[in-house]
Amino acid sequence: MSPLLELNALEVHYGRVQAVDGVSIRIEAGETLGLVGESGSGKSSIGRAVMQIAPNSGGEIHVDGRLVSTSDRASLRQLRKTAQMVFQDPYGSLNPKMTVGAIVAEPLEINGVGTRESRARRVRELLAEVGLPEDAGDRHPHEFSGGQRQRIGIARALAVEPRLLILDEPVAALDMSIQAQILQLLMTLQKRTNIAYLFIAHDLNVVRHVSRRIAVMYLGSIVEIGPSEQLFANPRHPYTRALISAIPSIEPGKASSRQILKGEIPSPANPPSGCRFRTRCVFARERCAAERPVLRQAGNTQVACHFWEQIASTTGDAIKIEERL
Secondary structure (H helix, E strand, O other): OOOOEEEEEEEEEEOOEEEEEEEEEEEOOOOEEEEEOOOOOOHHHHHHHHOOOOOOOEEEEEEOOEEOOOOOHHHHHHHHHHEEEEOOOOOOOOOOOOOHHHHHHHHHHHOOOOOHHHHHHHHHHHHHHOOOOHHHHHOOHHHOOHHHHHHHHHHHHHOOOOOEEEEEOOOOOOOHHHHHHHHHHHHHHHHHHOOEEEEEEOOHHHHHHHOOEEEEEEOOEEEEEEEHHHHHHOOOOHHHHHHHHOOOOOOOOOOOOOOOOOOOOOOOOOOOOOOOOHHHOOOOOHHHHHOOOOOEEEOOEEEOOOOHHHHHOOOOOHHHHHHHO
16 A cells, blocks of 8 residues: 655755755654754755645655646645645634634635535534533634644634644743643544654654654754664664753753754755754764765665664764764
8 A cells, every 4th residue: 555645755945945855754553753953954844845825846746646736726625635734823824803612613614525504513513522611613713722722723624524634833922731631632642543644743751752754854854764762772873862962851960961052053045965963963973965875775764864773873972983983
């Protein structure tokens, strides 16, 4: 069987800005792939390209075995039935002039699903499913909290019974307790419906909690991808190691081994030659400037680093690693 989502050498360029440059990933039915990286790494551009909100500049996007194309209206209509998106800002993505019931019913109306009565019934079912009160459908978005608005966004996305949800920082704007409730809701829905998630976030702890696999992005490219627990237990790429080391430890008395990233992320309009991470990497060598690394197998993960084996064989001490390289 073909994967539910397959990206082959995806490119998304905004003029000279190379937001996504040659990304290839696969997501199976019922799976959650976490996509992490700093702001400006291109994560959201991937989600928007899948939904064709931002057209891809190159490469291919296949959803449920079908090639997605902006030039084919029938393809786009089928895409919106198979895949939906939940945005970071739960208020900005909801029309403040519409009632919640009308917002959730809109995808059903656009796709000509059912009668007016059956759509109203479906809306009530969806609002109950995401944990909103019975009278929610008659109210407007401003009458709800941030967490409740995100539940409205999820209900709207689920209306046409998609097989894939693109979740773009779905809990970033919420406080910790509400985050946990939304994540639990998403996992419960997935267990019941076997829906697949592309979960885009910058918070590694959140992504680890919900994802079977994680892909780490840096400046438009995937630098490491693999099973969540494997990636956390034994990160191969220096960037992944730095991100994981920055997560605060909850173990009392445990010494910090945080690896501070030097400098700022370069401009995607003028990325470095060779390895794009080299300007911030303490392990960079001449080869890193001359040759761009490609993803290659490293145990159960894939990593784009020329020297991952030498780096992985150390404890992370830059001086010891320098002696090995």
